[in-house]
Amino acid sequence: MKHNEIKTPQWIDSIIDTLAPAHFAEEIRGDLYECFRMDLEEKGIRTARRKYVWRGLGFVFKRFFWKKTPFITSNSLTMILNYFKMAKRSLLASKGTSFINIIGLVTGIASALTVIAVIRYETSFDTFHSKADRIYRVVRISGEDMSEFRSGISFPVHRAMRDEIAGLNDIAAMEYFGGAYVDVLDTKGNSERKFREEFGFALVEPSFFKVFDFAQTNFKWLAGNKEKAFDEPFNTVLTSSMAKKYFGNEDPIGRTIKIQQKFDCKVTGVIEDFPPNTDFPFTVLLSYASVPTLASKGVYDDWFSVNDSHHVYLRLPEHMSKEEMEKQIAKIHAAHTPKELHESRHYLLQSLSELHHDARFSNYSRRTISRETILGLSIVMLFLLLTACINYINLATAQSTLRSKEIGVRKVMGSNQRHVMLQFLTETFVIVSLSAFAALLVADAILITFQSLLNVTFTQHVFTDTTLLLFLLIIVASVTLFAGFYPALIISRFNPVTALKNNLNLQKPSAFSMRKVLVVFQFTITQILVVGTFIVMSQIQYFSHVNMGFNREGIISTRVHSRNLNTLETLRNKLLANPDVADVSYSYTLPSGVKRNRSYADIGRTDANEMKDYLVYEFVSIDPSYLGLYDIKLLAGRNLMMSDSIGNILVNKTLLKNLQLGTPNEAIGKELKRSDGERSTIVGVVDDYYGNSLKEQADNIVMLIQRTEYATLSIKLNVKESESLQSVVDGVGQIWLETFPEYIFNYTFLDENIKAFYVQEEKYARLFQMFSIVFLLIGLLGLYGLISFLANRKSKEVAVRKVFGATLMSIMILFSKDYIKLIALSFILSVPVAYYLLNDWLSHFANHIELQWWLFILPGLGVLLVTMLIVGMKMLNTARINPVDKLKYE
Amino acid sequence: MSTRIYLGELEELVLLMVALLNKEAYGVSIMEELKKQASREISVSAIHAVLHRLEEKGFVRSKMGGASDERGGRRKRLFSITAYGRDVLIEQRDTRAIIWNQIGNISLS
Numbered sequence: 001m002k003h004n005e006i007k008t009p010q011w012i013d014s015i016i017d018t019l020a021p022a023h024f025a026e027e028i029r030g031d032l033y034e035c036f037r038m039d040l041e042e043k044g045i046r047t048a049r050r051k052y053v054w055r056g057l058g059f060v061f062k063r064f065f066w067k068k069t070p071f072i073t074s075n076s077l078t079m080i081l082n083y084f085k086m087a088k089r090s091l092l093a094s095k096g097t098s099f100i101n102i103i104g105l106v107t108g109i110a111s112a113l114t115v116i117a118v119i120r121y122e123t124s125f126d127t128f129h130s131k132a133d134r135i136y137r138v139v140r141i142s143g144e145d146m147s148e149f150r151s152g153i154s155f156p157v158h159r160a161m162r163d164e165i166a167g168l169n170d171i172a173a174m175e176y177f178g179g180a181y182v183d184v185l186d187t188k189g190n191s192e193r194k195f196r197e198e199f200g201f202a203l204v205e206p207s208f209f210k211v212f213d214f215a216q217t218n219f220k221w222l223a224g225n226k227e228k229a230f231d232e233p234f235n236t237v238l239t240s241s242m243a244k245k246y247f248g249n250e251d252p253i254g255r256t257i258k259i260q261q262k263f264d265c266k267v268t269g270v271i272e273d274f275p276p277n278t279d280f281p282f283t284v285l286l287s288y289a290s291v292p293t294l295a296s297k298g299v300y301d302d303w304f305s306v307n308d309s310h311h312v313y314l315r316l317p318e319h320m321s322k323e324e325m326e327k328q329i330a331k332i333h334a335a336h337t338p339k340e341l342h343e344s345r346h347y348l349l350q351s352l353s354e355l356h357h358d359a360r361f362s363n364y365s366r367r368t369i370s371r372e373t374i375l376g377l378s379i380v381m382l383f384l385l386l387t388a389c390i391n392y393i394n395l396a397t398a399q400s401t402l403r404s405k406e407i408g409v410r411k412v413m414g415s416n417q418r419h420v421m422l423q424f425l426t427e428t429f430v431i432v433s434l435s436a437f438a439a440l441l442v443a444d445a446i447l448i449t450f451q452s453l454l455n456v457t458f459t460q461h462v463f464t465d466t467t468l469l470l471f472l473l474i475i476v477a478s479v480t481l482f483a484g485f486y487p488a489l490i491i492s493r494f495n496p497v498t499a500l501k502n503n504l505n506l507q508k509p510s511a512f513s514m515r516k517v518l519v520v521f522q523f524t525i526t527q528i529l530v531v532g533t534f535i536v537m538s539q540i541q542y543f544s545h546v547n548m549g550f551n552r553e554g555i556i557s558t559r560v561h562s563r564n565l566n567t568l569e570t571l572r573n574k575l576l577a578n579p580d581v582a583d584v585s586y587s588y589t590l591p592s593g594v595k596r597n598r599s600y601a602d603i604g605r606t607d608a609n610e611m612k613d614y615l616v617y618e619f620v621s622i623d624p625s626y627l628g629l630y631d632i633k634l635l636a637g638r639n640l641m642m643s644d645s646i647g648n649i650l651v652n653k654t655l656l657k658n659l660q661l662g663t664p665n666e667a668i669g670k671e672l673k674r675s676d677g678e679r680s681t682i683v684g685v686v687d688d689y690y691g692n693s694l695k696e697q698a699d700n701i702v703m704l705i706q707r708t709e710y711a712t713l714s715i716k717l718n719v720k721e722s723e724s725l726q727s728v729v730d731g732v733g734q735i736w737l738e739t740f741p742e743y744i745f746n747y748t749f750l751d752e753n754i755k756a757f758y759v760q761e762e763k764y765a766r767l768f769q770m771f772s773i774v775f776l777l778i779g780l781l782g783l784y785g786l787i788s789f790l791a792n793r794k795s796k797e798v799a800v801r802k803v804f805g806a807t808l809m810s811i812m813i814l815f816s817k818d819y820i821k822l823i824a825l826s827f828i829l830s831v832p833v834a835y836y837l838l839n840d841w842l843s844h845f846a847n848h849i850e851l852q853w854w855l856f857i858l859p860g861l862g863v864l865l866v867t868m869l870i871v872g873m874k875m876l877n878t879a880r881i882n883p884v885d886k887l888k889y890e
Numbered sequence: 891m892s893t894r895i896y897l898g899e900l901e902e903l904v905l906l907m908v909a910l911l912n913k914e915a916y917g918v919s920i921m922e923e924l925k926k927q928a929s930r931e932i933s934v935s936a937i938h939a940v941l942h943r944l945e946e947k948g949f950v951r952s953k954m955g956g957a958s959d960e961r962g963g964r965r966k967r968l969f970s971i972t973a974y975g976r977d978v979l980i981e982q983r984d985t986r987a988i989i990w991n992q993i994g995n996i997s998l999s
Contacts, residue, residue: 023954026954026964026965027916027917027938027954027964027965027966027967028917028938029962029964030957030961030962030964030965030966031916031917031918031934031938031961031966032934033960033961033962033964034918034960034961035918035921035934037960055933055934055935058933058934058935058936059935059938061935062935062936062938062939063939064938064939064942064943
């Protein structure tokens with residue numbers, strides 16, 4: 001028995017065990033083992049093993065080895081295979097219905113997949129850092145009622161934290177300043193190429209990559225010393241695409257780029273581009289050591305002043321909880337600041353996972369999506385799948401009468417209810433699987449085509465994303481069950497005797513009313529969306545056409561890079577000499593638009609003493625032509641003149657009202673006091689205009705002349721019909737470049753700038769639009785399917801009616817009125833829901849349209865009309881058939 | 891037998907062995923017996939293949955037999971000849987006998 005310990009070659013055994021059917025494997029391995037034992041005694045172990053392998057392999061090349069279960073043919077397997085065969089046949093037998101079913105399901109599943117992909121993208125932001133759940137942002141919450149949520153942290157705070165909190169190692173401060181002018185210098189220090197970047201420039205501490213290590217992405221350092229890259233002021237690390245843009249194929253390490261025409265930045269590192277799903281959209285990373293040079297004097301050590309683009313992030317040490325850390329920060333803050341500051345301002349922690357979802361604080365990518373929006377999208381997705389299921393249920397139950405004979409025969413031959421249900425579920429499964437496969441392709445196409453609309457960036461195809469495929473499987477399983485169960489139940493309940501006699505009438509009240517309920521449900525959702533779309537679009541129309549209190553047509557703006565009044569005056573005169581230019585104005589900033597700077601201060605009446613007597617206002621430095629260029633109405637007093645001191649001011653109507661200064665005329669000549677004690681005299685009052693988006697109210701505004709603050713040049717163009725706008729702008733650009741040859745002419749149209757306020761709303765509108773089209777499409781498809789089916793079934797009835805003298809019209813009304821009623825009912829149901837939801841949405845805006853009855857009726861009528869058209873067309877075809885054709889075969 | 895039954899040479903041999911071994915016929919024993927009786931060295935996998943074919947044609951039937959220690963505790967499939975198989979063998983033998991009779995005392999020169 002000593003041979004028992006000698007092992008047979010394992011791999012052959014496992015090949016046989018895995019490949020051969022179980023009952024073969026046992027006898028084969030038994031025989032092999034017996035031979036092995038004999039060989040072992042006669043020829044020794046090596047030969048025995050070798051022979052074992054050869055014999056084993058010999059089996060693999062025999063045909064019987066691969067035959068699956070030749071002895072036991074499972075009956076249930078044959079039945080299931082038969083179900084698939086039947087599914088294929090019935091699919092092909094009723095091509096029209098199958099087509100409608102599949103199109104409906106494809107639309108539903110593809111939209112659902114798209115929504116899932118978007119949700120997954122939005123929830124994936126910055127989840128790829130090591131221990132991301134322990135990363136927090138320090139945020140600032142201030143105000144007496146803690147109502148001001150900001151992300152800016154004073155410069156000394158994080159330094160004090162690093163020094164004074166034991167165990168806190170991973171803390172990184174950073175400042176994002178967005179765009180910049182870039183000059184790429186050659187090795188001799190001359191400017192080689194110029195760029196104007198709109199975003200991506202940030203100052204980061206060396207610890208940035210300790211907190212944010214992008215561990216689960218492809219991120220890595222491509223060149224430069226990771227440890228020392230940020231050591232010196234104005235050291236710069238570029239992402240690989242920026243390195244390529246600036247230096248082409250040359251080695252960027254050690255080269256210099258000049259930023260804002262001022263700061264020479266040495267490139268010390270190149271890193272892989274950040275993934276698109278991060279709220280840190282950095283492309284050029286400057287060392288934080290540059291901050292003391294860049295920051296205004298004193299600010300670097302000032303615990304009061306804050307800059308909202310200066311953020312601090314930290315990773316909690318292992319032993320510390322969020323609350324403990326917040327306590328520690330509060331202690332440090334209290335130790336360094338006077339009572340009035342640390343009692344009104346609190347530094348708290350916000351978890352990194354909230355960065356992308358909490359709109360109260362902004363982030364560097366300036367995009368947040370609230371958890372409610374994600375929930376809303378998920379609900380819409382579920383409804384999409386639901387309406388697709390409803391279509392299927394309706395068509396399948398309606399069609400089931402055609403199958404009554406088949407079911408009857410099956411039941412007579414011994415099928416029970418379970419078997420028939422299984423058969424129909426298999427059929428559903430086949431249709432759903434086919435649709436799911438097509439939906440995958442459609443979703444991929446949608447996601448690639450509509451990336452910018454959906455505001456997402458996908459780096460991989462849908463079908464390589466395993467999680468998404470898993471979701472697809474879940475969708476297939478649940479849709480199969482949900483859509484297939486009810487029809488399967490109805491069909492399997494057929495009494496074989498009545499089914500075989502073919503007088504089975506499925507239009508029993510119960511079955512039919514279920515279908516009605518489903519149609520009403522489907523169209524209620526559709527109507528809500530259609531009404532929603534209509535109202536959201538009306539609101540956006542309102543935004544873009546309402547009078548904002550100033551003129552916004554034909555005005556372009558650009559920056560000026562000189563504070564020298566003579567230079568500016570020369571430029572103004574040159575521009576005015578151009579016949580295409582109607583007017584020119586210098587100011588600190590634009591009256592409105594996204595790209596606009598704001599400065600605030602406090603102002604009050606002369607008798608103001610306490611903080612609460614003052615009012616926050618926005619002050620803008622203008623020149624005398626500003627009011628004229630923008631058509632801002634002067635209500636009383638006079639315009640400013642170049643000779644006015646900064647003590648002479650214009651105020652707007654809102655400020656007048658808030659400080660209770662009476663009518664515009666009464667206010668002229670009154671004095672106001674700024675919180676720093678300076679006095680100003682009102683020389684004029686201007687009408688209110690909207691400096692913000694119309695989502696908000698008008699601000700308090702003070703205008704004055706402060707020549708050193710001119711940073712913006714507004715040009716009103718005088719474009720004749722014969723000229724192209726582009727050539728006019730190019731002409732203006734030429735003049736501008738003569739004055740500032742070392743810069744790039746960068747301009748925006750004011751109306752586009754203002755439109756950018758409503759990007760989010762426009763996205764919503766387009767999303768609504770897409771969804772409502774999809775819903776309407778699915779709903780109408782289902783209805784069309786039902787009607788076509790009905791029309792075929794009732795063609796004989798129609799023929800008989802016609803023989804007895806029914807008119808075309810009466811037949812059409814007879815058959816369509818049921819459906820028209822259903823659509824009307826669903827409209828009535830949708831109105832209160834839509835009213836509630838949209839009222840809520842509109843209430844977020846200070847200026848919005850009123851919800852009037854016609855805003856609901858119009859889209860409702862639209863849907864009704866489309867439905868009638870579809871139903872009517874199909875019925876018309878049926879009603880027009882010559883009765884002889886339908887009746888003669890009997 | 892209206893249709894001609896085809897029984898290959900190896901098939902016939904294996905079928906004979908199954909009959910000979912009577913209830914003790916399985917892969918290895920058939921292989922051993924073939925070597926002993928007919929000096930034929932056939933691989934065990936080829937034997938299995940033939941047995942499967944025979945079973946499909948209905949000449950033999952099988953059942954799983956007892957496990958033994960020599961096989962590492964695995965059961966063997968034991969084959970026995972069916973009446974049909976026996977008929978086929980007899981027919982084959984008779985056919986040959988008739989032919990041999992006709993050849994008679996053929997001179998081998």
